[in-house]
Amino acid sequence: MDTQRVTWLKPNRSEWLSFLIAMPFLSILLNNLLYNIRMFTDRDVWFFGLPAVFLIGWATWYVQILVMHGLRVRLPHVAQTSRRLMLLAVAHISLIIASYTLIFYGFDAIRFLGYRLEPDKYRFALLIGLAVAMLATALWEADYFFVKLKTSLDEKKRLQQLTMQQEFNTLKSQVNPHFLFNCFNTLSSLISEDQRQAEAFLNELSQVYRYLLRNNQDGLSTVKTEMKFIESYFRLLQTRHGDSIQLRVDLDRKYEPYLLPSLSLQLLVENAVKHNILSREQPLVIDIFSTAGNKLVVSNNLQRRNAQPFSNKIGLKNIEHKYTLLGQPGFHILQDEKNFCVVLPLIWSKNVKSNFITPATATPQNESL
DSSP, X not given: OHHHHHHHHSOOHHHHHHHHHXXXXXXXXXXXXXXXXXXXXXXXXXXXXXXXXXXXXXXXXXXXXXXHHHHHHHSOSGGGHHHHHHHHHHHHHHHHHHHHHIIIIIHHHHTGGGOOOOHHHHHHHHHXXXXXXXXXXXXXXXXXXXXXXXXXXXXXXXXXXXXXXXXXXXXXXXXXXXXXXXXXXXXXXXXXXXXXXXXXXXXXXXXXXXXXXXXXXXXXXXXXXXXXXXXXXXXXXXXXXXXXXXXXXXXXXXXTTOEEETTXXXXXXXHHHHHBOOOSSSOEEEEEEXXXXXXXXXXXXOOBOSSOOOOXXXXXXXXXXXHHHHTOOOOEEEEOSSEEEEXXXXXXXXXXSOTTOOEEOOOOTTXXX
C-alpha cells in the first residue's frame, strides 16, 4: 500500500518532461500578456512576476497529476477509459480556469506589480492554457493507455502460456497409463502361455519404462533420442511377437538434432500393433523414414483385425494436439487400402513456439536402458 501511495503521488518521466517543456513557455507568455512591454524593461517582472506565475503553474500542474493518478487508481481498467477521460477533462478544465482566474483577477485585486485587468487578454490566455492542458492530458493518457494495453496483452499471453503448459502436461500424463495398460495386458497373456518369455518381457519392460519416464518429463525430444527409444521398445515387442513384427528405418542423419513431441514414435508403433494382425505368415512391417521438407513418416501395412479392440484414439489425438499447442502445422494421417501413414513435421529448435517446452537430449551411447 505504501509503495502504491508513493507511485500515486510521484509524477512519471513523461509528465515531468511535459511540464518542463510547457511551463517556461506559458510563464513568459502570461507575463507578456500581464505586463506588455514591461516584460522586457522592468526587472521586477523577471524577479517577481515570472516566478509567481511559474509557481502557480507548477501547483496547478501537480494537482492535475494527483487528480489524474487518483482517477487511474479508482478507474484503472481499459474498459473504463471513457468514464475516466470525461471526469479528467472536467477536473483539468476547472483547474485551468481557477488558476488563470487567480493570476489575472488576483493580480488585479492586489495590484501586483501595478497590474490592471484586461478581460480580452484574460480570455486569450485562458484559451491558450486550456489548449496546452488538453494536449498534455491527451499525451499523458495515451501513454497510460498503451502501457495498460501492453500490460493486459502480456497478462493474456502469460495466461495462454500457463493454459498451454497445463494442457501439455495433461497430454504427457496420458501416455504412461496408456502404455502400461497395453503392456500389462500383454504380460497377462504371456504368463499363461510362456512364463520364461513373460519374465524376459518384464525385464525388458522395466528398462523401457524407466527410459519412458525420463523422457516424458520433457515436451520435446530429438529425433536421435526418439529413435534410440524405439529400438528399445521394438525389442520389447519382439519379446512378445517374435518375427511377426518387423521394423525398417531409413533416416537421414541430418535430421537427428531436429525435435518432435516426446514419445510420438512409441505411440504410433503401439497403435499399429494394437490394430493389425501379427503373424509369421503376415508380419506387421513398420517403416520409419525421413522425407524432404523436414518430415518423418511412420507407416505400416494394413492387415486389420477382424474384431477391432476398443480404442479412444488417445495416441493419435495426443500427438496431433501437441503439434497444435506448439503451433507447428504439417501433422497428417494418410490411409489407403494397403497402408496407414502418419506424417510428423520435424521442428528446428529455433522455431519452437513456447519456451516452456524443453527438448530432451539424446541418451549417451554408453548409457544402458
